Amino acid sequence: VTTSSLSGWSIEASPIAKAASEIDAESIQWRPQSLPETDVWIDAAQEQILREISALPNDWDASGASRISPAAIENARVILQQLQSRNCAPDFIVPTSSGTVQFDWERLLGTAHLEIGNTTFGFYTAPRSGESILDDGSFEALNAEEIRFAVASIDAGSSALSLADWGRPYRLMGRYTARAA
Amino acid sequence: VPHDIPDDEILIRAVTTWHLRNGKLQGGLFRHPADEVSVSRRRWIPPWLAKFIAKARVENSQLSPPKLYTGLAFVSAAIIRSKGSAIVDSRSEYLGHADVQNRIASQQVGEALPAEVAKIINKRAKDIADAAAYVPDPKPRSLAWHGDR
Numbered sequence A: 001v002t003t004s005s006l007s008g009w010s011i012e013a014s015p016i017a018k019a020a021s022e023i024d025a026e027s028i029q030w031r032p033q034s035l036p037e038t039d040v041w042i043d044a045a046q047e048q049i050l051r052e053i054s055a056l057p058n059d060w061d062a063s064g065a066s067r068i069s070p071a072a073i074e075n076a077r078v079i080l081q082q083l084q085s086r087n088c089a090p091d092f093i094v095p096t097s098s099g100t101v102q103f104d105w106e107r108l109l110g111t112a113h114l115e116i117g118n119t120t121f122g123f124y125t126a127p128r129s130g131e132s133i134l135d136d137g138s139f140e141a142l143n144a145e146e147i148r149f150a151v152a153s154i155d156a157g158s159s160a161l162s163l164a165d166w167g168r169p170y171r172l173m174g175r176y177t178a179r180a181a
Numbered sequence B: 001v002p003h004d005i006p007d008d009e010i011l012i013r014a015v016t017t018w019h020l021r022n023g024k025l026q027g028g029l030f031r032h033p034a035d036e037v038s039v040s041r042r043r044w045i046p047p048w049l050a051k052f053i054a055k056a057r058v059e060n061s062q063l064s065p066p067k068l069y070t071g072l073a074f075v076s077a078a079i080i081r082s083k084g085s086a087i088v089d090s091r092s093e094y095l096g097h098a099d100v101q102n103r104i105a106s107q108q109v110g111e112a113l114p115a116e117v118a119k120i121i122n123k124r125a126k127d128i129a130d131a132a133a134y135v136p137d138p139k140p141r142s143l144a145w146h147g148d149r
Helices: A015-021 A036-054 A070-084 A144-152 A167-180 B047-058 B077-082 B115-131
Strands: A092-095 A101-107 A110-116 A120-127 A134-138 B010-016 B037-041 B069-076 B086-089 B097-101 B133-136
Touching: A036 A070, A036 A092, A070 A101, A070 A110, A070 A144, A110 A144, A110 B115, A120 A144, A120 B115, A134 B115, B010 B047, B010 B077, B037 B047, B047 B069, B069 B077, B069 B115, B077 B086, B077 B115
Parallel strands: none
Antiparallel strands: A092 A101, A101 A110, A110 A120, A120 A134, B010 B037, B010 B069, B037 B097, B069 B133, B086 B097
């Protein structure tokens, strides 16, 4: 990689190059491009996970965890279907001991976490470098398209993020991190 | 057994199959909704006894998926405090027991934490998990401790 002096911009100083330099190459697990049939199977498997989570009783972790209410499960199902239709299904779906459902994404440039409750949600990205994207509030205000863009910001190989989209995550970032500051 | 826990004390946290992902400790190991993460004080509770307690109180093969003991995580009180968490003696559980407390926010059952709070809590728990030394037990079903500490 060589330095480009075009308009004072350099590849080495770009946030993407900085993030790439911090990546442990051995930790990367390359996944093959999924086929449409595979996506159908994954969608069904994730729906099955939600069904199993919905069947958990109180104290399901033997440490006092709360059961996951039908409202939280239904909210999770709604947003999961919206994310799946955008090719942005989470990598992990887990219950929390607080009675909520959590979606996790673990991507090349960081992680993202979405917690879904009966009436509320909380979302943040934890990029390897740069600012986090934060969002929370009433579940009715949760926007799957914004989640997709936020997840794309930590996914170097995301096909969900086209060249024309590059400005959008940063606009979201400004919107949500302004409050954190 | 003094109530004060000095920085140079080592604390032991039981690790189960629920706390591992790809062989690495998850931040959830040091997070609890009631803000009471149970640990044993190494100075007073040797690893073999910590393992016995873990198998008696934490392991539960009837859960789905089974919550099986896999080993012990060791972390100093100084590291936990350096991340911003507190450690309090809680001998009402058993002599040599302590709780790690984040003291950031309490969570309403069934509702999500605000994003900024969740990020801080999860990062702190992950930082502590990353700093802890996880020693897998080569013979988790045995009653004796076979780890190298």
